[in-house]
Amino acid sequence: MSEKITFTPISYTGWDSLSHLIEEVNRFNVKKILVITDPFLKDIGLTNKVVEPLENAGYSTEVYTDVVPEPPLAIGEKLVAYTRDNEFDMVIGIGGGSALDLTKLAGVLASHEGNVADYLNLTGTKQITKKGLPTILIPTTSGTGSEVTNISVLSLETTKDVVTHDYLLADVAIVDPALTISLPPKVTAATGVDALTHAVEAYISKNASPISDALALQAVRLISNAIRTAVSNGEDKQARTDMSYGSYLAGLAFFNAGVAGVHALAYPIGGQFHIAHGDSNAVLLPYVMGYIRQSCEKRMKDIYDAMGFSSANISQEEASYKCVAELKRLVEDVNIPSTLKGFNVTEEALESLTNDAIEQKRILARSPMPLGKDDIYTIYKAAFDGI
Ligand code: NAD
Structure with a gap:
């Protein structure tokens, strides 16, 4: 190919x-x-x-x-x-x-x-x-x-x-x-997790290639290592530099490999509830990755390693679970609400969010696990309840 x-x-x-x-x-x-x-x-x-x-x-x-x-x-x-x-x-x-x-x-x-x-x-x-x-x-x-x-x-x-x-x-x-340098912590966090989401989704995308993989994993390394410091101390030159390279690499990665489920579900949240793009990606990232985990265990193990952990002595399956947990912890550590409730999304809206998300066919087609209407509703519901 x-x-x-x-x-x-x-x-x-x-x-x-x-x-x-x-x-x-x-x-x-x-x-x-x-x-x-x-x-x-x-x-x-x-x-x-x-x-x-x-x-x-x-x-x-x-x-x-x-x-x-x-x-x-x-x-x-x-x-x-x-x-x-x-x-x-x-x-x-x-x-x-x-x-x-x-x-x-x-x-x-x-x-x-x-x-x-x-x-x-x-x-x-x-x-x-x-x-x-x-x-x-x-x-x-x-x-x-x-x-x-x-x-x-x-x-x-x-x-x-x-x-x-x-x-x-x-x-x-x-x-x-x-x-x-002047970016406030809240925007640093939301935009930083947006970049991380680009890298993660490019890496698990069905359109990923050895080239986009290299870009995506280096972006994951830089961003997951620097984001907490960039949020807590915006003056830190090294953290800002790493975030800057990370988001640039993540941009190139997702431009070539595409994004997938997180973005497909995030767009309707941004549209209906006017939540910043980075925040809507951040709140959904652990839930979408948790749901599709089985379809891309090996890739999630790689992401876990790129985040600075070691999967050397654990199974691929365990590493993929740990990857989801670490993504969730990262989002919480940079003070982004970890549930849709936390962004005042209402339970009644989950149905219409699902109807809009399913229209993002081009993006959903890149998910390693096919996501139909029931899957999407289930993910929104988990993100709503925080489970
Ligand atoms: P943004 O451009 O909306 O800016 C967010 C806030 O940060 C604004 O209030 C802005 O004034 C402030 N800000 C920006 N830089 C600052 C700085 N250095 N110091 C202080 N404040 C600063 O945020 P964004 O997340 O960068 O962009 C979001 C938009 O990008 C959305 O519309 C999203 O859909 C789109 N987007 C585009 C692509 C693409 O490939 N074209 C990819 C992802 C997202």
């Missing part, structure tokens, strides 16, 4: 890698740049770390801040219209996955006609056919891996959907852990 592997874009990683911004912008023949960010990041001066060097280098910049976490479709429509109307010749996103996903969308749909809704994966009718504006992505969370994927996630009324095409891939990613 052959496979397609995508290691795009050109990337700069590591402390102070943002210093490469201008040399990269200079490679493109551009003058007028739209910088897309969220209002909080502008207020705390993070956005200026991009805008100031651009202006000093003679570029004309405009800062667009109409970005909210887990952006709804309407925010995407507004930004795309604005980008088309103002004829920018480059987009730069600085922020978490929300700002980066919107930047990719604006970049590619600037060169297309119609609404964003026309290009949604589940319900859209139009195809992306050409590359858009040159795009640079600069993450300020260590979580989504959006800087290396071809997906833009949008919130709909009761669930989420994506616009996806390789033309959404950025031209350049700058993954500088220094930009994550």
Whole structure:
């Protein structure tokens, strides 16, 4: 079997890698740049770390801040219209996955006609056919891996959907852990477990390959070793650096191998209860992995080892049980509620969450254990009750 592997874009990683911004912008023949960010990041001066060097280098910049976490479709429509109307010749996103996903969308749909809704994966009718504006992505969370994927996630009324095409891939990613120092503990935890979930799901995915395996296991090693310190002491340079590399590697892993059951069940929770993407993944991770454990015991043993434990003297089955327990402990240690109740999800909603999750067929198809409606309801119920 052959496979397609995508290691795009050109990337700069590591402390102070943002210093490469201008040399990269200079490679493109551009003058007028739209910088897309969220209002909080502008207020705390993070956005200026991009805008100031651009202006000093003679570029004309405009800062667009109409970005909210887990952006709804309407925010995407507004930004795309604005980008088309103002004829920018480059987009730069600085922020978490929300700002980066919107930047990719604006970049590619600037060169297309119609609404964003026309290009949604589940319900859209139009195809992306050409590359858009040159795009640079600069993450300020260590979580989504959006800087290396071809997906833009949008919130709909009761669930989420994506616009996806390789033309959404950025031209350049700058993954500088220094930009994550200001992340508060709660966001560090949620985004960090999001990245861990990407790595775990890529590793157990039916589409996993030796290449995505290498990326995923190294991401598990870095993230599980660093996340507790990054949450408790956000100033710790090494922990921030490891989280930054971990989320980048996890992004590349899941972009190539895909995510599976955790994400399929998390999307409806995000859509119906407006819970941050990282939190919805985190609360479900131990329950989904506990449910599908038998279908991927060997892989869970590997994850257990990558988390820093040793399966040398125990059976594969025991290691897989311990892996689930350690994932649960990690989520609890970074103070994320460990039940759906803890996020005020109601028991009555479990039925409609199940109905929405079952629609995520493309994602569910990658689960090593087939997950039907009854399975999904059972997992939600276990996560609701915390058993
Ligand atoms: P986010 O972008 O929504 O940001 C969360 C909060 O953190 C915001 O309030 C933001 O202002 C704040 N923040 C960000 N960086 C900060 C910093 N350095 N210091 C202080 N505060 C900071 O969070 P996210 O989890 O990075 O992104 C979530 C979005 O990404 C969701 O819409 C999710 O569906 C999407 N997503 C996309 C992909 C992909 O491949 N494209 C993958 C996973 C998730």
